[in-house]
Amino acid sequence: xxSRSRRLLTTxxxxxxxxxxxxxxxxxxxxxxxxxxxxxxxGKSDKxxxxxxxxxxxxxxxxxxxxxxxxxxxxxxxxGDVTLLPGLIDAHSHLLLNVDAEAEDGLLTTIAQSSxxxxxxxxAKLGREMLEAGVTTVRDLGNSGLNGDVALRNAIQRGxxxxxxxxASTRALAPHGGQxxxxxxxAQALIEQEYVTISGVEEARRAVRQAxxxxxxxxxxxxxxxxxxxxxxxxxxxxxxxHRKKRPVAAHTTTDESIRTAVQAGVDSIxxxxxxxxxxxxxxxxxxxxxxxxxxxxxxxxxxxxxxxxERCRKSIxxxxxxxxxxxxxxxxxxxxxxxxxxxxxxxxxxxSVQVFISYAEAGLKPVDILRAATVNAxxxxxxxxxxxxxxxxxxxxxxAVEGDPLKDLRALKQVRFVMKDGxxxxxxx
Numbered sequence: 001x002x003s004r005s006r007r008l009l010t011t012x013x014x015x016x017x018x019x020x021x022x023x024x025x026x027x028x029x030x031x032x033x034x035x036x037x038x039x040x041x042x043g044k045s046d047k048x049x050x051x052x053x054x055x056x057x058x059x060x061x062x063x064x065x066x067x068x069x070x071x072x073x074x075x076x077x078x079x080g081d082v083t084l085l086p087g088l089i090d091a092h093s094h095l096l097l098n099v100d101a102e103a104e105d106g107l108l109t110t111i112a113q114s115s116x117x118x119x120x121x122x123x124a125k126l127g128r129e130m131l132e133a134g135v136t137t138v139r140d141l142g143n144s145g146l147n148g149d150v151a152l153r154n155a156i157q158r159g160x161x162x163x164x165x166x167x168a169s170t171r172a173l174a175p176h177g178g179q180x181x182x183x184x185x186x187a188q189a190l191i192e193q194e195y196v197t198i199s200g201v202e203e204a205r206r207a208v209r210q211a212x213x214x215x216x217x218x219x220x221x222x223x224x225x226x227x228x229x230x231x232x233x234x235x236x237x238x239x240x241x242x243h244r245k246k247r248p249v250a251a252h253t254t255t256d257e258s259i260r261t262a263v264q265a266g267v268d269s270i271x272x273x274x275x276x277x278x279x280x281x282x283x284x285x286x287x288x289x290x291x292x293x294x295x296x297x298x299x300x301x302x303x304x305x306x307x308x309x310x311e312r313c314r315k316s317i318x319x320x321x322x323x324x325x326x327x328x329x330x331x332x333x334x335x336x337x338x339x340x341x342x343x344x345x346x347x348x349x350x351x352x353s354v355q356v357f358i359s360y361a362e363a364g365l366k367p368v369d370i371l372r373a374a375t376v377n378a379x380x381x382x383x384x385x386x387x388x389x390x391x392x393x394x395x396x397x398x399x400x401a402v403e404g405d406p407l408k409d410l411r412a413l414k415q416v417r418f419v420m421k422d423g424x425x426x427x428x429x430x
Contacts, residue, residue, distance in 0.1 A: 037081075090138045131419060164421070177228055
């Protein structure tokens with residue numbers, strides 16, 4: 001090697017080591033791994049595959065089948081009596097927000113007291129907890145300060161910290177006031193740390209372009225905030241500009257008017273959608289709009305002391321379960337999303353987030369449909385279906401192993417024994 005090239009190589013390696021980055025694997029064969037387990041759910045079939053083997057080379061799956069022959073020189077993980085699943089996807093997360101469930105104005109307090117840098121570090125902790133619970137990909141939908149979700153996404157991609165793959169939205173687009181209580185003029189600047197408030201179609205267009213320039217993989221829009229509502233014209237421009245750059249649009253909606261307006265504008269997903277009029281449900285089917293139900297389980301009401309409050313809680317969750325049943329019966333596609341942003345005593349962020357699957361089961365959804373909502377459906381919503389969401393050749397090797405059979409009992413998802421992301425083992429046998 002010429003001395004000049006040698007000096008350049010030495011400089012590159014020294015810089016990588018200084019910054020703690022992985023060295024390139026020039027001329028090194030990809031690692032070959034085989035996972036062997038009693039059962040496998042591939043994300044598409046409605047049955048498990050017995051005596052399952054997954055062959056992996058580097059970061060990609062090479063083959064999936066029953067009793068496959070394992071080539072010599074392959075590192076074998078014999079995981080035993082577990083079910084292999086595609087890495088789970090949380091299509092509505094808030095990794096940079098963790099407020100006390102009992103606190104008033106928890107979001108406002110977080111914005112006022114924590115810098116974006118501090119919240120990104122919190123996100124690294126919560127992201128690791130998500131990964132260890134089997135969630136290998138999340139769509140982070142705002143409440144991340146000034147583009148803290150992009151910083152965390154990039155840090156994970158570069159290997160600085162371990163966490164799920166992130167589809168980042170940057171600051172959510174919103175009507176005036178964002179989602180914060182009415183603030184006095186000196187405190188108005190706090191809103192702009194969390195939201196881009198818009199009024200008029202040109203402001204809406206500029207906001208989308210700025211989000212994409214800031215690194216957004218998707219666009220989050222608050223359609224209604226309790227006292228203000230974006231117009232159909234504003235939403236159409238947001239969708240048009242986002243789709244022009246191949247970014248999906250997630251719409252926070254809570255009322256009849258806001259969900260109808262969002263669906264008419266052509267958004268890709270309705271977040272929450274507690275109100276779901278029949279005519280809007282039919283339109284969602286025609287437009288292939290996803291619903292991301294961020295519902296609670298009935299047992300959260302047990303923590304409420306007052307009997308009246310407990311009853312209101314149960315009625316609210318029961319109404320949410322009813323609308324989810326109607327959505328599924330109508331043919332609306334469901335993608336799983338937790339909307340978890342509070343501290344849940346005794347649970348990690350990942351454990352708290354997978355509780356949403358139990359709420360879907362309470363609404364009457366079949367386990368196989370719930371698993372698809374958290375795998376293939378969510379991957380399609382994130383426009384990542386060519387890379388993740390199912391266990392099949394040429395997909396990224398995001399694999400989770402759980403005890404038991406989740407197609408029979410979803411509580412098996414609480415018993416995570418092995419997690420792999422991009423072909424790298426992050427939890428379990430090594």
